[in-house]
Amino acid sequence: MNAVFDSSDLSSSLKEGLKQIEEAQSSKDLESVHSKYFGSQGLFSLASKSIGSLQKEERKEAGEFFGRCKKEFDGAFLKKKEEVEAKEEKEKLESERVDMTLPFTRFPMGSLHPITLASRKIEAFFTSLGWSLGEGPEIEHAWYNFDALNFPPDHPARQMQDTFYLSPEESCLVLRTQTSSTQVRELISGPLPLYTASIGKVFRSDPLDAFHSPVFHQCEGLAVDEGLSVSDLKGILKALSTYLFGEADIRLRPSYFPFTEPSFEMDMLLGGEGGKWVELAGAGMVHPNVLKSAGVDPGKYTGFAFGIGIERVAMLKYGVKDMHDLVEGDERFSRQFAMGE
Numbered sequence: 001m002n003a004v005f006d007s008s009d010l011s012s013s014l015k016e017g018l019k020q021i022e023e024a025q026s027s028k029d030l031e032s033v034h035s036k037y038f039g040s041q042g043l044f045s046l047a048s049k050s051i052g053s054l055q056k057e058e059r060k061e062a063g064e065f066f067g068r069c070k071k072e073f074d075g076a077f078l079k080k081k082e083e084v085e086a087k088e089e090k091e092k093l094e095s096e097r098v099d100m101t102l103p104f105t106r107f108p109m110g111s112l113h114p115i116t117l118a119s120r121k122i123e124a125f126f127t128s129l130g131w132s133l134g135e136g137p138e139i140e141h142a143w144y145n146f147d148a149l150n151f152p153p154d155h156p157a158r159q160m161q162d163t164f165y166l167s168p169e170e171s172c173l174v175l176r177t178q179t180s181s182t183q184v185r186e187l188i189s190g191p192l193p194l195y196t197a198s199i200g201k202v203f204r205s206d207p208l209d210a211f212h213s214p215v216f217h218q219c220e221g222l223a224v225d226e227g228l229s230v231s232d233l234k235g236i237l238k239a240l241s242t243y244l245f246g247e248a249d250i251r252l253r254p255s256y257f258p259f260t261e262p263s264f265e266m267d268m269l270l271g272g273e274g275g276k277w278v279e280l281a282g283a284g285m286v287h288p289n290v291l292k293s294a295g296v297d298p299g300k301y302t303g304f305a306f307g308i309g310i311e312r313v314a315m316l317k318y319g320v321k322d323m324h325d326l327v328e329g330d331e332r333f334s335r336q337f338a339m340g341e
């Protein structure tokens with residue numbers, strides 16, 4: 001049944017409503033006042049509906065009266081709404097005030113380990129020359145680590161004392177003892193000419209002491225092209241040494257590696273004239289048997305290769321005296337190099 005329109009009811013509802021608006025303390029209070037009068041069962045909503053059921057001649061007057069009441073209600077409501085919202089906004093800002101002068105909690109910044117710093121520097125050198133950066137697996141097939149690199153079957157480096165073999169023995173898997181193991185992989189997969197460097201971990205069964213670690217890092221460089229010679233190799237090693245240590249004199253000494261012929265040790269003169277020669281890399285011209293293992297024609301292509309110990313570079317470059325410092329992972333040690341290159 002429709003409610004009957006009663007203007008005196010509406011008047012008293014309006015009066016009551018205005019009082020409640022006035023008394024509202026928050027926008028939440030205001031909202032509930034609004035729905036009390038204008039919600040689906042609100043007094044104003046019902047009154048407005050009941051106008052429809054009036055006689056035609058009464059309807060106009062009732063409609064106008066309703067309109068005036070609503071206008072008065074809305075006016076008071078909006079005015080109050082503005083007021084409480086401004087008040088609430090102000091309270092919110094006050095409660096969220098931040099004292100910019102308070103001291104803040106300092107979280108210690110991490111820093112890169114000298115091995116990472118040295119590795120990145122070496123990588124930057126090779127990429128600046130347009131060389132590619134490669135990588136190979138740390139668990140490697142003995143064929144890549146030894147056979148393809150022209151190690152004879154009885155070479156001492158294959159012995160258990162040097163090499164970590166994985167079981168079962170028939171898997172022929174080893175923890176690679178040198179990053180040279182990437183050479184044949186690179187040659188098989190890469191188009192020629194090839195200029196590539198790869199940095200990674202290598203493993204040997206050496207006890208940890210001031211100069212050795214069973215896990216260390218090497219950078220392997222490999223260039224294979226038509227007409228490469230020892231002078232190209234020497235040029236790259238000289239440029240790399242200078243890049244890492246500032247203007248550096250280098251020398252090549254005859255040596256032996258199964259995978260290069262001729263083979264060299266490269267020394268660098270540390271501390272300029274009057275300084276001392278320190279060994280920095282093994283190097284040589286890629287042995288024709290290595291090229292053949294990868295299906296490369298040694299009649300057409302020649303190559304050079306070299307291997308540099310990253311720990312050695314880091315120790316010389318950052319003045320680290322003891323391998324223990326490099327491997328122990330004490331964060332205070334790395335932090336000294338936070339501003340390093």
Ligand code: DAH
Pocket residue numbers: 177178179180220221257259260281282283284285304305306307308
């Ligand atoms: N693989 C050698 C080592 O671990 C280092 C080395 C020597 C790498 C001569 C080479 C090279 O590429 O040509 O001692």
